[in-house]
Amino acid sequence: xxxxxxxxxxxxxxxxxxxxxxxxxxxxxxxxxxxFAEHVFAGLSAGYYVGLIWxxxxxxxxxxxxxxxxxxVLVFPGILGILMFARxxxxxxxxxxxxxxxxxxxxxxxxxxxxxxxxxxxxIYPMMDSLDFGAGFxxxxxxxxxIVGVISTLIYFYFSKxxxxxxxxxxxxxxxxxxxxxxxHFGYTVxxxxxxxxxxxxxxxxEWGGSLIHLF
Amino acid sequence: MKxxxxxxxxxxxxxxxxxxxxxxxxxIVVMKFPVELTPETRQLFNAIDSLPDSSVVMLTFxxxxxxxxxxxxxSEAALRHMFSKNMKVVTLSNIPLGGPTIAESVTRAIAKxxxxxxxxxxxxxxxxxxxxxxxxxxxxxxxxxxxxxxxGTSLKDLPLMDHVKNYRDIKFIFVVADNATIDYxxxxxxxxxxxxxxxxxxxxxxxxxxxxVEARQLTGLLGGMKGAAEYEKMVKIAGSATRGMDxxxxxxxxxxxxxIVGNISFFITRRKDKxxx
Numbered sequence: 001x002x003x004x005x006x007x008x009x010x011x012x013x014x015x016x017x018x019x020x021x022x023x024x025x026x027x028x029x030x031x032x033x034x035x036f037a038e039h040v041f042a043g044l045s046a047g048y049y050v051g052l053i054w055x056x057x058x059x060x061x062x063x064x065x066x067x068x069x070x071x072x073v074l075v076f077p078g079i080l081g082i083l084m085f086a087r088x089x090x091x092x093x094x095x096x097x098x099x100x101x102x103x104x105x106x107x108x109x110x111x112x113x114x115x116x117x118x119x120x121x122x123x124i125y126p127m128m129d130s131l132d133f134g135a136g137f138x139x140x141x142x143x144x145x146x147i148v149g150v151i152s153t154l155i156y157f158y159f160s161k162x163x164x165x166x167x168x169x170x171x172x173x174x175x176x177x178x179x180x181x182x183x184x185h186f187g188y189t190v191x192x193x194x195x196x197x198x199x200x201x202x203x204x205x206x207e208w209g210g211s212l213i214h215l216f
Numbered sequence: 217m218k219x220x221x222x223x224x225x226x227x228x229x230x231x232x233x234x235x236x237x238x239x240x241x242x243x244i245v246v247m248k249f250p251v252e253l254t255p256e257t258r259q260l261f262n263a264i265d266s267l268p269d270s271s272v273v274m275l276t277f278x279x280x281x282x283x284x285x286x287x288x289x290x291s292e293a294a295l296r297h298m299f300s301k302n303m304k305v306v307t308l309s310n311i312p313l314g315g316p317t318i319a320e321s322v323t324r325a326i327a328k329x330x331x332x333x334x335x336x337x338x339x340x341x342x343x344x345x346x347x348x349x350x351x352x353x354x355x356x357x358x359x360x361x362x363x364x365x366x367x368g369t370s371l372k373d374l375p376l377m378d379h380v381k382n383y384r385d386i387k388f389i390f391v392v393a394d395n396a397t398i399d400y401x402x403x404x405x406x407x408x409x410x411x412x413x414x415x416x417x418x419x420x421x422x423x424x425x426x427x428x429v430e431a432r433q434l435t436g437l438l439g440g441m442k443g444a445a446e447y448e449k450m451v452k453i454a455g456s457a458t459r460g461m462d463x464x465x466x467x468x469x470x471x472x473x474x475x476i477v478g479n480i481s482f483f484i485t486r487r488k489d490k491x492x493x
Contacts, residue, residue: 192419201243
């Protein structure tokens with residue numbers, strides 16, 4: 001049993017190594033091995049998600065509460081869910097709008113409160129508190145930079161009026177803030193992508209390399 | 217001039233090869249670049265460190281396997297920190313693809329090192345669909361959302377869950393995420409229910425999070441592999457993030473070199489093109 005397990009562990013490591021190298025082979029040029037790995041990944045993910053949604057949504061959140069716990073009010077969301085499939089029949093596709101209207105209305109209501117109380121107010125209050133002169137010059141300067149940055153960036157994305165005069169100058173200031181923000185994001189994104197590469201390289205070096213030593 | 221023309225038109229595959237060499241080189245020759253601590257990491261560490269022993273904390277595994285290089289070391293270091301202070305840990309995942317399995321394997325392995333008992337010292341709740349509903353639901357009753365743990369054991373049979381009923385019983389939530397679920401932990405759980413939330417996120421997500429740290433909506437932040445390495449340093453373990461930072465630093469130096477050389481070649485070849493026009 002232990003031998004079988006050890007063999008399966010090594011087999012798993014080799015399968016993973018094959019798919020990693022197959023995906024990386026695209027860096028040399030597009031090829032059949034890369035395409036095979038890509039299709040296997042897409043197929044597996046789709047299959048996994050179908051099973052997952054069936055188990056965690058349909059069974060866990062609809063069927064079990066209704067039949068095991070008698071929570072029959074769930075019939076209504078169940079019907080709304082079934083109505084979504086009306087999109088598959090062109091003549092009846094309009095029926096799915098009932099479900100979509102409920103989802104959109106519900107989502108908008110939840111997210112509006114969440115954004116206002118969780119994001120907008122929570123961000124504005126501490127910033128306004130910092131405008132206290134007792135907070136020190138550097139703090140006030142930082143807050144003023146944030147205020148200028150937010151307003152000028154918003155004006156850059158306001159397209160209902162031509163960007164000329166004061167509006168044009170403010171939009172140009174906004175571009176600078178956007179570029180600085182993009183620069184910071186880009187730097188972090190490079191770091192993130194390299195980290196992912198390091199993760200795969202560590203797997204190839206330590207685990208796959210280790211399994212090679214184990215085999216020979 | 218011929219040299220700069222060749223540099224400007226270099227086959228990108230040579231660059232990939234040099235990046236690969238820079239990644240693998242520190243694995244063969246240990247370099248030990250210094251890892252400086254940032255205030256955000258200290259803040260997160262201190263927030264957990266200052267909790268009383270045996271406090272109940274929540275650790276989330278909201279990440280896909282693809283982001284494990286950055287996030288797994290954070291989870292491991294956090295668990296080591298929490299278990300070393302005898303905290304009770306409740307884990308869950310809002311990511312269906314891999315999250316619950318990673319939570320299970322990582323938590324079991326670290327718990328074994330510290331001799332912690334499942335159900336008494338830690339519980340893995342697993343995954344439930346629709347994270348917004350999950351986060352709201354946990355506020356009233358954990359049992360209404362998670363009727364059983366990851367293995368299907370009823371919460372009633374787990375002694376730890378006898379006195380952990382909702383957010384009021386949880387002193388701190390450490391969110392390790394590679395996506396927007398952390399936004400919801402902040403805007404729902406912290407803002408609406410007042411639970412302190414700390415974050416460990418991938419580098420791609422990190423820049424957005426600094427505004428939340430600044431507004432004290434997030435108690436500390438770990439950004440990417442660098443953040444994970446910093447936390448490992450605070451916890452005094454040399455994990456995979458610390459090891460990976462050698463490769464990370466070397467590749468960053470290489471990228472800086474490429475950027476400088478690329479710009480020089482651009483300006484020299486442009487001047488030449490203008491001169492010949």
